[in-house]
Amino acid sequence: MKFSCALLLCVACFCSACGFDRNDTVVVGSKNFTEQAILGELLAQQIESHTHLKVERRFYLAGSYICQQALLAGRIDTYVEYTGTALTAILKDPVERDPQAVFQRVRTEYAQRFSLDVLPSLGFNNTFAIVVRGPDARQLGLKVISDLSRAANQWRAGFGYEFMERPDGYAGLASTYGLKFAAPPRIMDLGLLYRALLDHQVDVVAGNSTDGLLAANDLTVLEDDRQYFPPYEGVPVVRAETLVRHPELRATMEALSGKISTADMQKMNFAVDGQHRDTAEVAREFLHSKGLL
Numbered sequence: 001m002k003f004s005c006a007l008l009l010c011v012a013c014f015c016s017a018c019g020f021d022r023n024d025t026v027v028v029g030s031k032n033f034t035e036q037a038i039l040g041e042l043l044a045q046q047i048e049s050h051t052h053l054k055v056e057r058r059f060y061l062a063g064s065y066i067c068q069q070a071l072l073a074g075r076i077d078t079y080v081e082y083t084g085t086a087l088t089a090i091l092k093d094p095v096e097r098d099p100q101a102v103f104q105r106v107r108t109e110y111a112q113r114f115s116l117d118v119l120p121s122l123g124f125n126n127t128f129a130i131v132v133r134g135p136d137a138r139q140l141g142l143k144v145i146s147d148l149s150r151a152a153n154q155w156r157a158g159f160g161y162e163f164m165e166r167p168d169g170y171a172g173l174a175s176t177y178g179l180k181f182a183a184p185p186r187i188m189d190l191g192l193l194y195r196a197l198l199d200h201q202v203d204v205v206a207g208n209s210t211d212g213l214l215a216a217n218d219l220t221v222l223e224d225d226r227q228y229f230p231p232y233e234g235v236p237v238v239r240a241e242t243l244v245r246h247p248e249l250r251a252t253m254e255a256l257s258g259k260i261s262t263a264d265m266q267k268m269n270f271a272v273d274g275q276h277r278d279t280a281e282v283a284r285e286f287l288h289s290k291g292l293l
Contacts, residue, residue, distance in 0.1 A: 034273050041057075051248050119253055128168070134218035
């Protein structure tokens, strides 16, 4: 009997200790691509450097839906989402193109529906980017997407399958800007778009504004002068319960607000994908450069 009581006491102490450890641990998640792993590492290192909390990393989760479910189930405490994705993929709302309106809508609905806090933008917008070769842009004076209509009827376009199908993709772009290319756009694997552009197999592609290769090649992103594309600002999403349990987290994470420009994100993506550098090292270097470490 004494042995049983002692055993139960040990188990109780062990469970209590486990709970204590979890209460002092923040779990940072990410989706399953390079930029997300970098962002997760930035959040993790920021928390580790400015609080006494331990950080567990659960990166490369399979997309927005999985990350959202992980948040709601308490398997992760925070990750970085994109406002346009939150609006259309999670909330199932229509496309809205005003960045502040999208942010406010997402912030309000996430709080009311899910008890999740959406923190201010990290500073960059990872939206679609209409990209042409730099020499072509300079020779033809191409600066905005509207300018593309002057050359489109002689040019070949290359787009990913998703861009051809989604509501904020090719069909609406062509209608909004009056674009008619020399032939129907080639549907290409995303990993081949920039190589095809640089090799003159196509003349214009739709990439992403934070793609690392944009910072490493003579390419020009045409400005979306008619604001066709919705905003995809990177915003940390955090469980409200986590912020109540660790109130120091809000200020710690909000210290990153506005600190990451699109150019910064491009460079970090290229450092990992193009130069094959370690994700944690790239994140640490960036935080040092901003005086955050």
